Structure formats: C-alpha cells, structure tokens
Amino acid sequence: MKKNYDAIIIGGGIAGLATAFNLAKMNFGDILILEKELFVGAGATAKCAGGIRAQFSSKVNIEISSKSIEVFENFESITGEPALYDQVGYTFLLTEESTVEPYIKAAELQQSLGLDIKILSADDIKELAPPVRTDDIIKATYHSRDGLGDPHEYLQGYFRASKKAGVEILTEAPVTGIAIESGKITKVTTPKGDFETALVINAAGPYAKLIGDMVDIRIPIEPYRRQIVTSGALDFIPPTMPMVVDVSSGLYCHKESKGLLMGWADKDVPAGFDESQDPDYNDNILMRALDRIPQLETAEVANSWAGLYETTPDHHAIIGFYKEVEGFFTIGGFSGHGFMHAPGAGIVAAEIICGKKPSIDITRLAPGRFADGSGEEEINVI
Numbered sequence: 299m300k301k302n303y304d305a306i307i308i309g310g311g312i313a314g315l316a317t318a319f320n321l322a323k324m325n326f327g328d329i330l331i332l333e334k335e336l337f338v339g340a341g342a343t344a345k346c347a348g349g350i351r352a353q354f355s356s357k358v359n360i361e362i363s364s365k366s367i368e369v370f371e372n373f374e375s376i377t378g379e380p381a382l383y384d385q386v387g388y389t390f391l392l393t394e395e396s397t398v399e400p401y402i403k404a405a406e407l408q409q410s411l412g413l414d415i416k417i418l419s420a421d422d423i424k425e426l427a428p429p430v431r432t433d434d435i436i437k438a439t440y441h442s443r444d445g446l447g448d449p450h451e452y453l454q455g456y457f458r459a460s461k462k463a464g465v466e467i468l469t470e471a472p473v474t475g476i477a478i479e480s481g482k483i484t485k486v487t488t489p490k491g492d493f494e495t496a497l498v499i500n501a502a503g504p505y506a507k508l509i510g511d512m513v514d515i516r517i518p519i520e521p522y523r524r525q526i527v528t529s530g531a532l533d534f535i536p537p538t539m540p541m542v543v544d545v546s547s548g549l550y551c552h553k554e555s556k557g558l559l560m561g562w563a564d565k566d567v568p569a570g571f572d573e574s575q576d577p578d579y580n581d582n583i584l585m586r587a588l589d590r591i592p593q594l595e596t597a598e599v600a601n602s603w604a605g606l607y608e609t610t611p612d613h614h615a616i617i618g619f620y621k622e623v624e625g626f627f628t629i630g631g632f633s634g635h636g637f638m639h640a641p642g643a644g645i646v647a648a649e650i651i652c653g654k655k656p657s658i659d660i661t662r663l664a665p666g667r668f669a670d671g672s673g674e675e676e677i678n679v680i
C-alpha cells in the first residue's frame with residue numbers, strides 16, 4: 299500500500315464514496331478512503347430510510363436534489379453498477395392552516411426551478427394512498443420523481459465503481475490525528491499507519507465535528523438520535539404507495555418489504571452519539587402511524603433501529619474548504635438528507651476540489667457561514 303496520496307477521504311459512507319467516485323472520474327489522482335469500521339457504509343447510511351425527494355424549501359437544497367435525482371435515475375449508465383430507484387413519489391400532507399402557506403410557497407419555488415410539483419386535495423390522496431386517513435387534509439404536495447432507493451445498494455454501487463476507478467479503501471482504520479505544518483495539512487494518522495497527503499476530505503457523517511477538532515476547527519455538525527420501526531407484511535399497502543409525510547405529526551412512512559417503514563423525529567432529543575433504542579420513541583412513532591393509517595391496528599412490529607442524523611444549525615449541508623487550514627475540505631451536515639443529496643453533493647464537491655466551476659452555486663453551504671449568522675433555515679426537515 300502506498301504511503302502518499304493526493305487526497306484522503308475520512309469516512310466510507312455514501313458522502314465519502316460519492317465524492318471519491320466523482321474525483322476519480324475527474325482523474326484527480328491517487329485517492330484513499332479511510333474507514334473506521336470493518337465495512338464501508340456501516341454509519342448513518344446503514345440506518346437510512348431510503349427516501350429521495352426534491353421537495354425542499356431552499357433553492358440550493360432543491361438544486362442538489364434535482365442533480366441527485368438525475369443520478370439516481372441514471373445510476374447504472376453513470377457508474378456501471380445497477381441500482382433500483384422506485385419512483386413512487388412523495389406526498390406531504392398538510393392538515394393545519396399554518397403549514398399550508400409555507401409548503402405551498404416552497405412548492406412554487408420547486409416549480410419555478412423546473413419541477414412538476416402537484417398540489418393535491420384530500421380526494422386525490424385517497425386515490426394515491428388508499429390506506430391514509432384523509433378527513434383532516436386541507437392540501438398536499440406531491441412530486442412523482444421523488445421515491446425510494448436502497449442505501450446499501452447505492453453505497454455498494456459507488457464502492458465498486460470507485461474501486462474500479464482506482465480508489466483505494468482501507469477499513470478498520472480510524473483516523474486519530476491530522477498533522478499540520480505551516481498551516482497546511484501534511485499527514486493523517488491511523489493505527490494502521492500514517493499516510494501523507496496535502497488534502498483531507500472530512501466525510502465522517504455524524505462524527506465530522508470530531509475530525510474538525512483534530513485540526514482545531516469547530517464544525518457545527520451535531521449528532522441526533524433518530525429511530526425507525528418496520529411492520530410485518532400488510533395486504534392493504536399497494537406497491538404504488540408513495541412516501542407519506544404527515545407534516546403536523548412529523549410521521550413519515552413508506553412501503554418496505556411488503557409492509558411499512560415508519561419514522562418520526564423527536565425534536566426534543568438532546569445531541570449525542572447514543573444509538574441505543576428508546577422504547578417510548580417506538581411507541582410514539584406507532585401512535586402517530588395508527589392515527590394516520592387506522593388499518594395498522596392489526597400490524598406487527600418486524601424490526602426497529604436507531605441511528606444518528608448529522609445536523610447543522612440551519613439544516614443545510616456544509617460543503618467546501620475551511621480557510622483556517624490549507625487542504626481541509628468538509629462534506630457533511632446533511633441534517634438527515636445525506637443519502638438523497640450525496641450523488642449531487644459528491645459531483646459538486648469533486649468539481650470544487652478539482653478547481654472547476656461548480657455546476658450548482660453552493661455559496662449558501664460555505665463552511666464559514668456560521669461565523670456571521672447562517673442563512674434561512676430549511677423548513678422541510680423530517
């Protein structure tokens with residue numbers, strides 16, 4: 299194994315692998331991914347619900363989604379690796395007057411950026427998602443190019459394509475230190491040895507801030523526990539059922555292995571790396587799900603798990619070089635949307651690193667933005 303690389307990527311999750319693949323495609327040079335776990339994709343990516351959508355409230359998030367959706371739709375022709383993008387769409391149910399105006403405003407922005415967003419009625423939802431209780435729905439938004447993907451399948455696709463393109467990957471190699479000389483990165487330390495480099499790409503997901511600590515940079519990406527419950531097989535969930543987001547209760551659900559996957563974000567949970575499951579959390583998810591889909595009364599729990607969101611104060615990712623240390627780049631802080639945003643973000647990150655003009659203006663995602671007050675928050679966070 300070489301001891302000197304043009305770029306070292308810390309983290310073999312979907313963000314690290316998408317960046318590696320795109321850098322390799324742009325012939326960046328010798329690239330090494332260092333992953334602390336035994337396998338790539340064992341972090342937040344393994345816990346992901348697989349939702350992919352363009353329905354966001356900020357321009358940059360919509361644009362990254364649109365770019366990513368193009369990649370999800372054409373993954374095999376881009377990477378040479380097959381992966382299924384099940385475009386069942388996403389619908390956001392609006393049951394309180396206070397949510398209608400901001401979601402319709404966001405839908406108008408999405409439409410102005412070229413997306414075919416529909417505003418639906420309760421009757422439309424009855425047809426689109428028959429098990430859903432619709433009596434309180436005022437309006438709903440819907441985008442048919444949104445949908446579901448298997449995070450493992452896409453991650454493995456990027457993994458294999460990156461390896462074929464010459465990227466090296468070392469697992470069980472936690473980065474424990476980053477050396478700096480005269481303000482420039484020189485070396486990365488792991489228990490498996492030191493590796494020289496002038497460029498470190500921090501793609502450590504919920505652990506990104508700990509990588510920042512190694513170079514004395516405060517990265518405001520905090521880990522927050524989120525949980526998911528899946529049901530056993532249910533004969534009333536049609537294969538065309540879209541991802542349903544109940545905006546007021548915070549419940550989201552989609553079809554999964556002949557049953558349903560259900561999630562809910564407890565916004566009161568404190569920041570921390572704890573991934574143990576809280577049974578109250580599961581009860582809370584099920585209570586909300588039962589309220590929206592009464593037929594779930596007979597459902598049995600098949601599986602449940604907890605994972606970490608990687609959240610920034612304004613719910614936008616951080617993508618770019620930090621000015622304080624030469625050669626320190628971060629891609630992360632997707633605030634729970636890193637799977638759906640990684641394909642587009644990986645392209646833009648690689649373009650910036652290669653010195654090209656990024657195909658999306660991501661000034662809004664600049665690492666330094668928090669010093670002088672960050673911009674508007676993304677409201678469409680679940």
Ligand SMILES: Cc1cc2nc3c(=O)[nH]c(=O)nc-3n(C[C@H](O)[C@H](O)[C@H](O)COP(=O)(O)OP(=O)(O)OC[C@H]3O[C@@H](n4cnc5c(N)ncnc54)[C@H](O)[C@@H]3O)c2cc1C
Nearest residue numbers: 309311312313334341342343347349473503605636637638
């Ligand atoms: C319950 C849940 C549901 C979700 N649902 C969705 C969804 O539907 N759609 C969506 O788009 N997103 C969803 N997300 C968010 C999504 O999973 C993440 O945004 C995304 O996986 C982040 O990818 P990443 O590569 O940045 O991080 P990760 O996948 O966590 O990868 C980072 C990697 O860095 C490694 N690492 C950390 N520290 C070090 C170190 N010191 N040295 C070496 N390696 C290190 C970790 O082991 C890990 O493999 C969900 C998340 C959770 C928890």
